Amino acid sequence: MTRREDREPLSEEDLAEIAALPKVELHLHHEGAAPPAFIRGLAQEKSVNLSGVFRADGSYAYRDFVHFLNVYEAATQVLQTPRDYGRLTTALLEDCAANGVIYCETFLSPDFCGGGDLGAWREYLHAIREAAEAAERDMGVVLRGVVTCVRHFGPDRAKPAARCAAETAGNWIVGFGMGGDENRGELRDFMYAFDMAREAGLKLTTHAGEWRGPSEVRAAVEELRVARIGHGVRAIEDLALVDLLAETGVVLEVCPGSNVTLGVYPDLAAHPIARLRERGVKVTVSTDDPPFFHTNMRREYVSLAQTFGWDADTLRAVTRTAADAAFCNTDTRDRILKQLDTK
């Protein structure tokens, strides 16, 4: 490996090529992708008081991870109807398309879309899918949904979320997972919900190893038996686990900008994404909650190139790993892979 200080800096041309690459994003929270101006606009329309959610400069205001989750949920209060989610879907897909994303999966929580009620969830899903179809037609970006339960809402609320997922599983709702505060509860408490989703044919992912250490990543693989892990980066603290990830082909949905902004790592140079990849782990790149973390997919790709010397071919390979790990059906995946080959 070339040492960082020995590498030629990438030229402006190289960076422009990297920014323009077609991209695949697997880890994006639907509400977390809401531009602050969009949330402020809805708050005004609905006369919802969102004091404390924004800084004076208009960006989202939070101090740390748990506070971020509180602010996220406060902002989500203005998303009250299927139509609001339809509008949000259009807004977030415009940002995806502007960043060269050709396929993405977003995390959708029945808790926020109808409070876990199946009939209400179907209505939200209908509005989201309508907006996604229009975006695919108009902007060429393909969206699929991964239903998520929220860890700090507890296992009892994960069950109705899994039921919503199981009842609407198919070519559009393609997976089930879990976000929220990793420091609350144990993964095995959510086994029932994950088993229900698995039996419905859904592919599985969970946040793990963002805040807790390697044992949490191991539990995600061995107990919940997920195919992908949200973050998973703290696996680097246990090299036997890193080897297990490499051998089993479990895919990490890595969100470097999110990890640095939330303070999991002090800066990108300290982030383990390159070390994980060098040891054979399948790593992919996503933004998590882009406006909260002042990032987007172009910025993620360019920062990785600048920090680790990843060239366009390396980033193309990472994108291919993401397309291979997408939860969509084979037809959709083949279509995406073909586009990656030609762009």
Ligand code: ADE
């Ligand atoms: N929900 C939204 N973003 C999240 C993150 N980074 N970790 C856990 N839950 C989340």
Ligand code: ZN
């Ligand atoms: Zn996340």
